[in-house]
Amino acid sequence: MSIINSTFKNLQKNKSKALVTYTVAGDPDLESSEEIIEEIINSGADIIEIGVPFSDPMSEGPVIQLAHERSLKNKTSLPEILSLSKRLKKKFNNTPIVLMGYFNTFINSLNSADNFHDINDEICEELKNSGVDGLIIVDLPFEESEAIFKKLSEYQIDLIRLISPTTSELRINDIINNSSGFLYYVSLKGITGADISSCEELEKRVQSIKKITNIPIVVGFGIKDQQTAENMSNFSDGVVIGSAIVNMIEHIQTKKTENDFAKISKFVGEIKSSLQ
Amino acid sequence: MKDKENYNFPDDAGRYGEFGGKYVSETLMSALEELENTYENLKGNEEFKNEITEDLNNFVGRPSPLYFAKRWTEKLAGAQIYLKREDLNHTGAHKINNTVGQVLLAKHMGKKRIIAETGAGQHGVATAAVAARHGLECIIFMGEEDIERQSPNVYRMKLLGAEVYPVTSGTKTLKDAMNEAMRDWVTNVDDTHYIIGSVAGPHPYPKIVRDFNSVVGVELKEQSRALFGRFPDKIIACVGGGSNAMGIFYPFLKDNSVDLIGVEAGGSGIETGKHAAPLSDGSIGVLHGMKTYLMQDKSGQILSTQSVSAGLDYPGVGPEHSYLKDSGRVEYNSATDEEALDSFHDLTKTEGIMPALETAHALAYAKKIAPKLDEEEIIVVNLSGRGDKDMANVAKVEGLTL
Numbered sequence: 001m002s003i004i005n006s007t008f009k010n011l012q013k014n015k016s017k018a019l020v021t022y023t024v025a026g027d028p029d030l031e032s033s034e035e036i037i038e039e040i041i042n043s044g045a046d047i048i049e050i051g052v053p054f055s056d057p058m059s060e061g062p063v064i065q066l067a068h069e070r071s072l073k074n075k076t077s078l079p080e081i082l083s084l085s086k087r088l089k090k091k092f093n094n095t096p097i098v099l100m101g102y103f104n105t106f107i108n109s110l111n112s113a114d115n116f117h118d119i120n121d122e123i124c125e126e127l128k129n130s131g132v133d134g135l136i137i138v139d140l141p142f143e144e145s146e147a148i149f150k151k152l153s154e155y156q157i158d159l160i161r162l163i164s165p166t167t168s169e170l171r172i173n174d175i176i177n178n179s180s181g182f183l184y185y186v187s188l189k190g191i192t193g194a195d196i197s198s199c200e201e202l203e204k205r206v207q208s209i210k211k212i213t214n215i216p217i218v219v220g221f222g223i224k225d226q227q228t229a230e231n232m233s234n235f236s237d238g239v240v241i242g243s244a245i246v247n248m249i250e251h252i253q254t255k256k257t258e259n260d261f262a263k264i265s266k267f268v269g270e271i272k273s274s275l276q
Numbered sequence: 277m278k279d280k281e282n283y284n285f286p287d288d289a290g291r292y293g294e295f296g297g298k299y300v301s302e303t304l305m306s307a308l309e310e311l312e313n314t315y316e317n318l319k320g321n322e323e324f325k326n327e328i329t330e331d332l333n334n335f336v337g338r339p340s341p342l343y344f345a346k347r348w349t350e351k352l353a354g355a356q357i358y359l360k361r362e363d364l365n366h367t368g369a370h371k372i373n374n375t376v377g378q379v380l381l382a383k384h385m386g387k388k389r390i391i392a393e394t395g396a397g398q399h400g401v402a403t404a405a406v407a408a409r410h411g412l413e414c415i416i417f418m419g420e421e422d423i424e425r426q427s428p429n430v431y432r433m434k435l436l437g438a439e440v441y442p443v444t445s446g447t448k449t450l451k452d453a454m455n456e457a458m459r460d461w462v463t464n465v466d467d468t469h470y471i472i473g474s475v476a477g478p479h480p481y482p483k484i485v486r487d488f489n490s491v492v493g494v495e496l497k498e499q500s501r502a503l504f505g506r507f508p509d510k511i512i513a514c515v516g517g518g519s520n521a522m523g524i525f526y527p528f529l530k531d532n533s534v535d536l537i538g539v540e541a542g543g544s545g546i547e548t549g550k551h552a553a554p555l556s557d558g559s560i561g562v563l564h565g566m567k568t569y570l571m572q573d574k575s576g577q578i579l580s581t582q583s584v585s586a587g588l589d590y591p592g593v594g595p596e597h598s599y600l601k602d603s604g605r606v607e608y609n610s611a612t613d614e615e616a617l618d619s620f621h622d623l624t625k626t627e628g629i630m631p632a633l634e635t636a637h638a639l640a641y642a643k644k645i646a647p648k649l650d651e652e653e654i655i656v657v658n659l660s661g662r663g664d665k666d667m668a669n670v671a672k673v674e675g676l677t678l
Contacts, residue, residue: 055577056451056563058458059301065445077575103299104562108576139299139562143289164303166465171305189303190463 002156003133004096004181007046008216008237017275018182018238019044019229020218021268022100023245024051024067025084026076028252033071034084036249036264041092043265044272048088049136049240052081052101059138061193063243066250078109082130089131098134098160098181099127106137119148124155134158134181142178149178162186165205172209182216183209185236187223193243196222203235230274241271283529285596290479293602295595298478300565303462311469312480314385319487324380331376332491335409336366338373340492342499342656348626355649357642358508359629359659360496360524369632369661370489370520371402375471377488379406382469389413389468393457395422395450395516396587396634397429398661399473404436414438417457419449422586429665447580450516450590454564474517475594478565482522482594489523496656497527504654510535510645513658514638515555515608516588518597520660529605538597539641541583542610552581554593555601555608568595584613584673585633585666611640613673619643620663620670632661633669 001009011018021040025033037048053071057064085097110123127135134157142149142161149159158181163172166189176183185206187196196202206217219232220240229239245264252260285292298308318324332338341364345357362370375392382390390407391414394400400416407414416433420442423430433440446452454477461470475482475489500507511528513521515538528534543551551557554569561570563578571579571591583589600606611619619639624630631639635658642657649655663670671678 055446056455058455058564059462061459069446072577102562104570104572104578105576108559108561108572109574138301139565141298141300141302141305144297144299162302164301166303166306168306175302186303189465191459194463 002158002181003094004047004158007094007096008182011046011238015276017233017236018046018216018218019268019272019275020047020049020220020238020240021045021245022049022051022240022242023249024053024064024071025081026053026071026074027067027246027249028070029074030076030080030084032252034087036261037088038091039261039265040245040268041095043268045268046238047096047098049098049100049242050081050085052078052099052105054102054105057102059191061191061243063193063247063250067246078105082126082132085132086130096133097131098136099132100136100138103137103140106135119151121151124151124157127157128155132157134160136160136162136184138162142175146178153180160184163209165189173212176213176215179215182218182237183213184240185209185217185219187219187221187232190221192221194222196228199231206235226270226274229271233275239275285599286479286483290483292596292599295567295598296479296482297567298565299562299567300478301462303465304478307461307465308478308480310385311381314381315480315484318381318384327380328377332373336372336376337364338491339495340364342496342503345627348623349646351626352643352646354647354651355509355653355655356651357646358654358656360492360656362492362520362658362660363629363631363635363662367398367402367405368664369398369402370492370523370658371399371473372405373491373523374473374485374488374519375399375402375406378469378471378484379410379412382412382471383410385469387467387469389415389464390471391415391417391457391460391468392471392473393417393450393453394473395419395453395589396585396632397422397426397433397665398587398632400433400438400440401429401436403471403473404433404438407438408436415460416440417443417453417460419443419447419453421448422450422453425586425669426665427668449581450586451564451578451592458564474519475522475596476517476564476566476592482566482596485519486522486526486596489519490526492520492523492658493525493527496524500656507531507534508654508656510537510653510655511658512537512539512638512642512655514539514588514634514660515593515597516541516552516590516634517592518594520658522594522596524658525606536606537641538606538608539637540608540610541585541588541637542612542615543582545612546610550582551610552583552589552591553610554591555597556610560598563592566592566595568592568598569601584616584669585637587632587634588637609641611637615640617670617673624663629659630663631659632663633666635660
């Protein structure tokens with residue numbers, strides 16, 4: 001069983017829901033982003049999404065776009081992020097690590113060959129050795145990645161798919177058949193950090209998907225506070241918090257203080273407590 | 277080219293060989309599917325075709341003339357140079373061929389709101405014009421740097437009733453305008469149609485934009501039969517995203533006697549790395565929904581590009597061009613900023629036609645090869661747009677104030 005699967009099993013046993021957090025590697029700098037993730041795990045996060053920065057993050061709202069820009073100013077690279085993942089895995093070997101990013105950085109920064117090729121054995125091995133348990137590739141729909149899904153599953157790396165409010169029923173079936181780990185339900189039509197408009201409609205959709213699959217469903221995009229997190233967790237298996245944390249990191253800048261981290265820990269702890 | 281007889285791209289997956297595809301977030305997949313279905317259903321429909329033809333004839337002013345550049349030909353003392361006058365279209369460039377078609381698709385899909393990205397502003401103006409004509413809300417995304425370079429076009433868009441949204445992220449040019457347009461589309465996907473202005477982006481855009489622009493190549497076939505009794509020997513077009521090139525090349529792909537030449541923006545020179553020529557000096561990657569040649573670093577981050585012309589200042593290129601490069605059917609070259617400016621002046625002074633700086637890249641290449649060719653040979657340059665919009669920019673580059 002993958003670590004992601006066992007994490008959800010344990011949560012179920014404890015009648016708790018998953019808190020998935022998203023921060024960008026290298027924001028505000030690589031070392032601090034590592035310390036921040038450690039704080040987040042210690043404060044109760046169940047699954048860690050590490051954002052891989054991209055020059056053109058098309059699905060991100062302004063808060064996360066700026067985080068990508070800050071990280072790229074530090075020239076954060078995927079090999080560095082894999083080392084970071086490896087170190088985290090050593091310290092927290094039961095916490096799943098998921099890399100989230102855009103297709104181009106995965107295929108172009110890990111290939112030793114000059115020519116473009118899809119995610120191959122070499123890349124999978126590198127991911128596996130670095131403690132990566134799953135990938136979320138925002139701009140890679142299942143139509144473009146059936147082979148990639150199979151290749152990753154040979155290495156027990158989950159390919160986590162997104163389902164959105166515009167996904168047709170027909171597609172939902174195909175997506176479920178081509179995904180593992182968990183499903184990421186995008187709460188809104190829009191970009192990260194926007195506002196959720198209708199909670200009821202969301203609930204209906206998530207429940208209808210739950211009828212056809214056992215894969216856990218977490219809800220993300222636009223969850224900023226305890227109340228929303230609690231509401232979402234009532235009908236899902238967990239929530240993703242991204243922009244709200246990244247927004248706090250934006251204010252950390254270069255001279256970080258204990259206090260900066262304490263604020264993030266407190267926020268993460270509060271969200272987690274609302275999911276019990 | 278092995279498969280020239282059965283050239284039939286894109287395939288069902290929206291691919292041109294290995295290039296193209298649909299690399300977008302899940303939220304947009306249904307919108308792409310809707311667009312594809314609408315287009316496939318309508319494209320053979322007589323009523324729809326008549327509607328487009330009528331707009332092309334009476335709103336755009338087609339067909340565009342095929343003009344013999346007599347004095348320039350004499351000056352260069354080689355092949356005969358003809359110009360396909362897309363600069364004479366309404367709004368001053370080939371871009372309107374695509375927007376008159378796409379706005380009708382939007383109406384058939386019941387979309388009330390139109391968005392578009394623009395670099396040089398020509399696509400923005402062409403979109404604003406058709407939105408005005410059909411009474412649709414229109415928002416144009418434009419990089420802050422381009423707004424500065426192309427101020428007359430910004431005002432034109434506003435006069436046409438469009439809102440121009442300045443994009444301040446990333447490099448503040450065309451690629452970032454496209455990112456921002458995508459973000460808007462994903463947010464307003466129910467009532468909004470995104471009119472992409474080049475043969476770029478996710479499937480079905482590269483196909484739709486190519487098909488709508490192919491009227492240029494189709495007309496050229498007829499005009500060359502009538503004028504020369506044969507096809508031209510060489511057709512030259514500038515390539516940014518590549519829509520004017522694809523429009524004039526596509527009908528000739530199976531006519532192997534015609535050399536097709538695309539000219540990218542060489543900026544300060546390919547060897548300096550400061551250019552916008554992914555086909556000449558790029559590598560394969562995925563951006564803006566398509567797999568294609570890109571300007572990128574070793575980490576897969578997209579590089580900022582450099583070109584005197586805002587319309588070519590783009591790190592990617594339409595996926596069909598990537599295929600045509602690898603298959604060898606089209607030859608791709610580049611012209612530097614300096615060569616483009618030089619040809620801009622040449623054509624203006626010799627023929628009384630001021631070309632867009634984008635187009636000037638194609639002219640620069642014609643100027644380079646024409647003297648080496650026999651006078652029996654015929655070169656057609658796609659004069660993709662007029663240069664009025666560039667006057668302030670050219671003056672600035674040359675240190676003049678207007």
